[in-house]
Amino acid sequence: MNHTYTAATLEARDIACIRDDRTLFDKLSFTLEAGQAVLVEGRNGSGKTSLLRILCGIRQPDEGTIHWNGGDIYRLATGYNAATAWVGHKDGIKLELSAEENLVFARSLGTPSGLEISDALEAMELGGFDDVIAINLSAGQKRRLALARLLVTRSPLWILDEPFTSLDTHGISLIENMINIHLADGGMLAVTSHHPVGLDSADITRINLSE
Amino acid sequence: MKPATLPQAFAILLRRDLTLAYRRRSEIINPLLFFVLVTAMFPLGVGADPALLRDIGPGIIWVAALLAALLSLETVFRSDFDDGSLEQLLLSPHPLSVLMIAKVLAHWLVTGLPLLIVAPLLSILLHLSDDAMHTLLITLALGTPVLSLVGAIGVALTVGLRKGGTILSILVMPLYVPVLIFAASAVANSDAGLPVNAHLSLLAALLVLATSLSPAATAASLRISMS
Structure with a gap:
């Protein structure tokens, strides 16, 4: 794992998510650059998973757009998929x-x-x-x-939904280590977690959806 | 390393689905067993009069094939949806519609092709003539891929629903009707010594239409279901 990623930018512009007439979040904007992480926090049902599914392009935001290197991810489609890796609630194995x-x-x-x-x-x-x-x-x-x-x-962009589910403390430190190497390499990370995530990087954006 | 080319990804997905089918054999045997049993029950139910069986035989075999196809449809996406593999497919850098062709092809190979193999036995059971058996095989070869292709759209639309089975039948059955009409009447015509070219051409046209439109429609339906 000696590679470094080429610099890239992920930008969410005023995105909103509405589910069953309930606004989970709106006017959410943030920028993620090489080596940075965004940590999504919030209570159960506050829309953490929905936000991550929007970021990887499974779900469309009800308002706003998401840009990868300046291009709308829905225009980029498969080109954006090549840059992302998603591990959701379901293991996908x-x-x-x-x-x-x-x-x-x-x-x-x-x-x-x-x-x-x-x-x-x-x-x-x-x-x-x-x-x-x-x-x-x-x-x-x-x-x-x-x-x-x-x-x-x-x-370059890892999108992880509760990566530590069912892992023991040793497993958690294994994954944290892997994430830290990824970020040091110039990778990017969007993650939700109930456990505190031990990240070396100081470049962490925290988004709390319950506030 | 370079990313897998589209043909490679296609081949790996096809192989994966065939391996999975082999490892859960009972799921494949079920529709085939259904097809054979339904057809075999008819002579017991309506009586073993050869003339009667020859009259209704083509219809019986095709209706049974249709229901067997419907029975097996959900397996196209159900397990991939349940374990999250479908999300991974959706987020791959390859065009989803091409990956859908691989999935439908795998489904046809394990559920459609076996029907073709047992069909000659069933046509003997129903006293069909050699000509009719021949036509039956051609109609199954042209028709069963259409059933898989069209069915995949329906499954893609309903896979996110808790109880999608009923809606799936209602959604897909009307689209199966043209295949049933042309295929069954081709076999009946052939038994009566009439020409069948027109029927077979129409079935081939349906296959071409389904092959060209269904993968894109399936991919779009999946995106809607998953969001």
């Missing part, structure tokens, strides 16, 4: 496939980082689980397998 098969597939859906799959599993402390069918992994191991996707593909 197939339980009937082995750990290795899951990552081979994930790699084909992005830009390969050049890191071997066995090395990525090793880094997530899943070494030796290559051929294990994912259904036989524990919840924490599944989560780490889902996060291993971030290592086999090369995406």
Whole structure:
């Protein structure tokens, strides 16, 4: 992981999210640049996940626009998808496939980082689980397998929804370490978490949706 | 490293879906078993009169094929939706409509193709002539991909709903009717010694239409369902 990313900018301009006639948030603006992180906070149901889904382009904002290097992400479409990696509530791994098969597939859906799959599993402390069918992994191991996707593909912008769910303290520090390397490399991060996220970078924008 | 090219991504997705289908074989066997059982029950129900079976045979086989296709449709996207893989597909840098072709192709290979393989046996059971059996295979080869392609649009629209099954049937069945009409009457005509070229040409036209329009429609429907 010695690569550095080319500088890029993500900019949200006055975005709003309305769900079932309820305004979750509006007039939300922020800018994210290389090496910076945005930490989304708020109570349950305050729209944290909705905001992240809007940022990765699954959902459209009800108002406002999101720009990647100055271009609207809906115009960029697949070009923007190449720059992002998303790990949501659902792990996005197939339980009937082995750990290795899951990552081979994930790699084909992005830009390969050049890191071997066995090395990525090793880094997530899943070494030796290559051929294990994912259904036989524990919840924490599944989560780490889902996060291993971030290592086999090369995406400057990581969008993570509660990445620490079902991880133990050791697993959490593993992921924090991975995130810190990513940010030091000039990567970007948008994250929600109920746990405090231990980030080295001072460049953290906090957005509290409950205020 | 360079990103996977579109043909590579297509091949990997196709292989993944076929591997998954192989590892949950019971899901594939179910529609096929349904197809065989429904058809095999008819001679028991209406009596084993060869003339009667020849008259209703083409209709029975095609209605059973239609229902078998409907039964298997939900498997196209259901598990991908439940485990979050669908979000990953949606956010891939490859055009979603092309990935949809891979998914539908995989679905047809595991649910449509087996119908073609058992159809000759069923046509013997229903006393169809050799000509009719021949036409039946051609109509199944042209028609079942249409069922998968059109069905995929319906599944994509309903996958986000809790109880999408009923709506799916109501949505998709009317679109299946043209296939049923042309395919079943082609087989019946062929049994009676009449020409079937017009029917087969229309089925082929439906296949071309579905192949060209369905992937884009499926991709757009998925984006709506997921947002």
